Amino acid sequence: MAYQDGYNIARRPLLFGENFGYWKDQIEHQLKTQVEIWTIIQIGFIFPTEEDVSVACDKWDAQTRRKIKADAKATCTLLCGLTNSELDRVEKFNNVKGFWEKLIKLHVIPSEPKDQVELEFKSKYESPKSTSEPDLEESNHTDFIALMAKEEINESESKFEMTTVKGKNPIIDLKGKITITGDLFDCVDMYKQPAFDHPLLKNHTLQLKPSSLPKGIKLAKVKPASFYGFNDTCPSGTILIHRAHKQDLIESLHLRNQFRAQAIADDPIAKGSHYAIIQTEHGPFYGAYAKMATYKLPDLQAGQTSSSTIYLFGDTNVPNNELNVIQAGWHVSTVLYNTSYPRFFTYWTSDGYEKTGCGNLLCAGFISTTNIYGPGSFIPEFSTYDGEQKYLAILIARDSITGNWWVTYDDRLPLGYFPKELLPKMDDYSDAIQMGGHVYSPLNVPSPPMGSGHPSNEGRNKAAYFIQVQSMDQSNNLDLNVYYVKSKFDIDNYYNIADDHYANDKDKYVFTYGGTGGFTE
The missing domain is CATH 2.60.120 (Jelly Rolls)
Known part of the structure; x- marks a missing residue:
């Protein structure tokens, strides 16, 4: 049986426009097996500077080199999944986060941020977009990314391990929520969480909030994004559970x-x-x-x-x-x-x-x-x-x-x-x-x-x-x-x-x- 280009299961799929949903799911599955790479896509990488001057590559510390390498490998993975026509549609970008978001913007109708929390999250983790021709700093960065990508292109691909959630707990959001560190959480019905499988809790009545707090303790207002780094949370009536293997x-x-x-x-x-x-x-x-x-x-x-x-x-x-x-x-x-x-x-x-x-x-x-x-x-x-x-x-x-x-x-x-x-x-x-x-x-x-x-x-x-x-x-x-x-x-x-x-x-x-x-x- 011949496979249509972009659906061959033996290699990375190719994006040719109308298959974006399938392509995005498959690429995400590959990237999420490598926490450092998926994290760099989520939070972005800002090229190191000192007093607005780019730091020479021979002065990069080990952590910076590791981030640049992760940015390069992630960029290479995405580039290798594009046809020439799709590649022509992508404009200049500063890092792999910008590249990833550009692809999504080209194929999905963009939505406005939900609230000020999301705006604050974007300003904290998203690199500034370039509005002019690349300067010397960006050129040096791009050249180094290309060299690192060349080193990574022949590495064997990781296989995504699919996990099956067993038991009576209904998963409300099967795709889960992914934090900026790559952690995967599921949204589970609050009344059917694991605790209620315990025989001693068969007749337990769920308490939704404490009856009182110690004198002098006043709770501050909660901002969801300040905890996890997602743009949204689980639906009301559910709880977050770390997906366990x-x-x-x-x-x-x-x-x-x-x-x-x-x-x-x-x-x-x-x-x-x-x-x-x-x-x-x-x-x-x-x-x-x-x-x-x-x-x-x-x-x-x-x-x-x-x-x-x-x-x-x-x-x-x-x-x-x-x-x-x-x-x-x-x-x-x-x-x-x-x-x-x-x-x-x-x-x-x-x-x-x-x-x-x-x-x-x-x-x-x-x-x-x-x-x-x-x-x-x-x-x-x-x-x-x-x-x-x-x-x-x-x-x-x-x-x-x-x-x-x-x-x-x-x-x-x-x-x-x-x-x-x-x-x-x-x-x-x-x-x-x-x-x-x-x-x-x-x-x-x-x-x-x-x-x-x-x-x-x-x-x-x-x-x-x-x-x-x-x-x-x-x-x-x-x-x-x-x-x-x-x-x-x-x-x-x-x-x-x-x-x-x-x-x-x-x-x-x-x-x-x-x-x-x-x-x-």
Whole structure:
């Protein structure tokens, strides 16, 4: 059987006008298998300059060269998919993002931005369009792109792995939502999310928002694009769920053992896990709040995780296999993700991390209530060493009416909750709170950096740190009895706590934590 040009399944399709929908889908499938390339198409590449003068190519750092290479490879992929007539229709462009958007504009009726949020997103991530003849800077860029494209043109093509979503959860948007980091999320009916597959939640009534907030907490207005970087969100009545592959589910089970170290003393299963935390065990506590500085950690090896977390424990006078723990924070994990971006995450267990619980929404447990953001999402803003500091505020608070434990993200968005039915040993309150850093590494592999990757004794803005550390009482007041706060760490030559004290009425209780890592066992 002869194939019409553009529909040959053995190579990239050719665009000849009327097949644009088919061509776009096939090209997207190929590009999305390579996160760095798809990301450069989404966010664009701006040629490096210093004081409005182009930077010479011999001064490009490794990250810049990698971005240029990704831009070149993406450009080559698109160019090789055009017929001569289609290529003639494309005018000059500054980067592959402009090239991609030009193709879409030529074949799809353009629509106006939906609102000011989308305009702000475009101004932040889109490169300026050229309105004149190319200057020397653009010519140098184009020449280098051509050279890099020549290097890439003979590389074998990646195959797109199609994933099938199984189970009872209806996917509202089968194409999913793709973030600027290449993450793929599905829009799932809120009332048929994974949590409701749990037998203990068969008769659970969905709570759409917390009954109250701690005194002094006022939620800021939410802008969807400021979270993910898409131009739109899932429909009302649905939630965002990170599309998981089978390997993600397998690896998430390994996280159970990684969190046991600081929860269960001298546990042999927790080998490879290390921590530096502060804790207070003089409850009862009805919630916890803190702001933590966020960082990228690009040097993690395969199978490693580095996290910064708030933990709440149920009754601590129970056997290890009855211990209830809920937690939320940010982490960088090569176990679950392929980038060094910090991610917001949640975790729970009702048996001391033995058989129950999981991270994010990878099993029945945490109940999500928003179509804007969700566990597993990347955090777009992070701190720089001895420079600008960015914070993630996390509140975990027991709802005084329902008894569910709500998680509020960044003083803006109640994300969802840990349902009380799954936590029989913390039905009324929490006995203990922990905050700080935790790392995991496979045996015989040097342990990863924690926090900012710098020792805690370097101080704030260099070492990672928490500020405004507080607990919540039964009357929804935030405070902290600093007399009962203790520091705890297992290998203080590598990871430690420092500068833990009540600073002032604004920052309240603060502490630095972390380390460079490098411990091998």
